[in-house]
Amino acid sequence: PGNQTRVILMAVGLGAFLVIAVQSLQRNLLIELDPASRGNLPNMYLIDIQKDQRAGVEKLIAEATGERPELIPTVRARIAAINGRDIDLGSGEMRGDRGRLGREYVLTYRSTLDANETIIAGKMWDPTPATEPEVSIAEDIKGMQGLDLGSTITLDIVGRKLTARVTSVRRVDWRRARTGFLILFRPNVLDSAPTMFVGGLSGPGDDLSRSRLQRAVVEKYPNVSIIDVAEVVQLVRRL
Numbered sequence: 001p002g003n004q005t006r007v008i009l010m011a012v013g014l015g016a017f018l019v020i021a022v023q024s025l026q027r028n029l030l031i032e033l034d035p036a037s038r039g040n041l042p043n044m045y046l047i048d049i050q051k052d053q054r055a056g057v058e059k060l061i062a063e064a065t066g067e068r069p070e071l072i073p074t075v076r077a078r079i080a081a082i083n084g085r086d087i088d089l090g091s092g093e094m095r096g097d098r099g100r101l102g103r104e105y106v107l108t109y110r111s112t113l114d115a116n117e118t119i120i121a122g123k124m125w126d127p128t129p130a131t132e133p134e135v136s137i138a139e140d141i142k143g144m145q146g147l148d149l150g151s152t153i154t155l156d157i158v159g160r161k162l163t164a165r166v167t168s169v170r171r172v173d174w175r176r177a178r179t180g181f182l183i184l185f186r187p188n189v190l191d192s193a194p195t196m197f198v199g200g201l202s203g204p205g206d207d208l209s210r211s212r213l214q215r216a217v218v219e220k221y222p223n224v225s226i227i228d229v230a231e232v233v234q235l236v237r238r239l
Contacts, residue, residue: 001157033233042178042200043230044210046217049197053221060220061201064213071199072179075190077108078163081154082145097144107155109185116176121149122168125186133164134186138172141182153183157193164189207231 046069049057054071062068079087079101088097111127115118125134134154142148147166156164164185171182178200203210207230214226 015145015235023084024201030237039175040212043204043228043233044203044213045198045200045227045229046201047196047225047227049199049221050223051195051197054197056195057217057221057224060217061213065201065203067202069199069201070178072108073190074111074198075109075193075195076154077105077107077157077162077183078103079105079153080156081152081163083151084146084154087145094145094158100141100144105155105183106181107183107190108181109187109190111187114169114177114179115205116173116180117170119168119174120171121168124168127187129188130156130186133162133189134167135164136168136181136184136186137166138180140172142223144167155183157190161192162189164221203228203230206228227237 009144022125027232028236044060046057049071058068060070081087090100094101111125112123119136120139122136124136137147137153147153149166149169151166152163153166154161167186174180179198210228210230212226217224217226
């Protein structure tokens with residue numbers, strides 16, 4: 001009675017918990033960053049590819065890796081209105097969604113789902129051209145100012161307003177995403193919009209070969225940026 005047993009046990013317990021937590025965190029991070037567990041995820045990304053450069057970049061990558069990269073068209077836009085209501089970031093109702101409403105979105109268009117996407121509401125469109133603009137939204141932005149299946153969303157694309165109807169809601173597994181988009185358009189609507197292509201590829205495994213590939217691309221297409229994911233992962237693993 002009157003000794004410090006409880007305090008000592010608590011101090012020892014907290015110390016043990018801290019050591020175990022740090023070791024567990026380290027182990028989990030290393031597992032997440034293990035290239036063997038990444039499956040078919042790319043180790044290099046190309047961005048800022050212009051329309052007239054697409055064929056040349058695809059050929060250059062195919063010659064270097066033996067794999068033709070999948071270059072995805074992207075268009076940048078901002079949300080101008082939801083269900084006909086203009087976005088006013090200064091209003092009290094929209095202040096809570098300022099981060100999502102005020103950001104610039106990167107859009108794409110395609111007629112099929114990626115392997116890491118599933119429809120949770122509505123249905124995916126068929127390959128035939130649409131009679132009106134249609135979009136599929138990720139569940140991450142569902143409910144934003146009433147945005148849901150059947151809603152309309154107006155996007156400002158380089159000063160031009162385009163209103164589309166939400167015909168499906170997707171669940172995206174971002175951990176397995178080669179690329180991922182919150183807003184997906186039905187094809188044929190954005191064909192004339194200013195487009196930039198991005199793509200992920202499984203580049204050479206060794207650092208020297210990847211550096212040579214990056215140099216070859218940049219020498220011919222200086223505006224194209226390449227992100228070496230493998231190098232970033234190696235740096236994080238070392239840290």
